[in-house]
Amino acid sequence: AEQKDMTGFNVLVTAGPTRESLDPVRYLTNHSSGKMGYELAVNAARRGAHVTLVTGSDQLPDPPFVDVIHVESAQDMFDAVTAVSHQQDMLAFAAAVADYRPATVSQQKIKKTSDHSVLELTRTPDILQTVGLSKKPGQLICGFSMETQDLLDHSQEKRKKKNADLMCANSLREEGAGFGVDTNIITLISDQGVEKLPLLSKYDVSRKIWDAMLSMKSHSNS
Numbered sequence: 207a208e209q210k211d212m213t214g215f216n217v218l219v220t221a222g223p224t225r226e227s228l229d230p231v232r233y234l235t236n237h238s239s240g241k242m243g244y245e246l247a248v249n250a251a252r253r254g255a256h257v258t259l260v261t262g263s264d265q266l267p268d269p270p271f272v273d274v275i276h277v278e279s280a281q282d283m284f285d286a287v288t289a290v291s292h293q294q295d296m297l298a299f300a301a302a303v304a305d306y307r308p309a310t311v312s313q314q315k316i317k318k319t320s321d322h323s324v325l326e327l328t329r330t331p332d333i334l335q336t337v338g339l340s341k342k343p344g345q346l347i348c349g350f351s352m353e354t355q356d357l358l359d360h361s362q363e364k365r366k367k368k369n370a371d372l373m374c375a376n377s378l379r380e381e382g383a384g385f386g387v388d389t390n391i392i393t394l395i396s397d398q399g400v401e402k403l404p405l406l407s408k409y410d411v412s413r414k415i416w417d418a419m420l421s422m423k424s425h426s427n428s
């Protein structure tokens with residue numbers, strides 16, 4: 207059994223992909239399964255936290271003892287998160303939020319009228335950055351970063367830009383890491399330094415992430 211070292215903390219986790227509708231039958235999405243975020247939610251709940259999971263995944267069963275909010279688009283996820291973010295002690299943003307959505311959503315199924323078609327896209331709101339830049343004293347924020355090149359530099363940059371305390375740099379290049387699989391290879395980046403974790407189950411990665419967040423919590427004065 208886990209130690210109940212997160213008792214009394216309100217924790218929010220985002221997970222899974224988002225779906226951006228194009229018309230009544232089509233949408234844009236990505237390869238996220240939601241596993242990393244679900245494991246973060248499960249581990250925090252077992253450690254005694256009150257957990258809210260905002261998820262765009264429909265591949266996984268709702269974890270027990272967790273408040274689960276199902277969302278579809280990036281805007282839905284933004285609305286669900288910002289409605290409760292001020293009540294949270296710690297937030298972990300594991301969702302693979304779509305960066306763009308179709309500029310218009312057609313009410314009718316779009317017909318194939320020509321051999322070529324161009325789709326206009328528009329930016330979605332950055333949920334982590336919005337919450338990070340309005341962070342309350344004592345609140346701790348964890349983000350994830352997936353890149354195919356210059357992973358550590360980009361992740362460090364993102365951590366600063368989005369005002370996250372911890373950035374989990376997620377290898378896409380290495381065997382056993384990333385989408386769909388039950389294991390992951392993560393490098394933890396914080397003010398305390400850079401720590402590369404070995405290949406671990408996503409559940410064990412989630413433990414390490416909350417361990418790191420709790421150690422930052424005890425170093426801060428709240």
Ligand code: C5P
Nearest residue numbers: 299300301303331332333334349350351
């Ligand atoms: O900038 P990038 O998408 O690489 O940042 C990834 C981090 O930001 C992840 O933690 C992801 O959940 C979060 N994010 C977000 N809202 C967005 C885009 C990314 O919360 N629209």
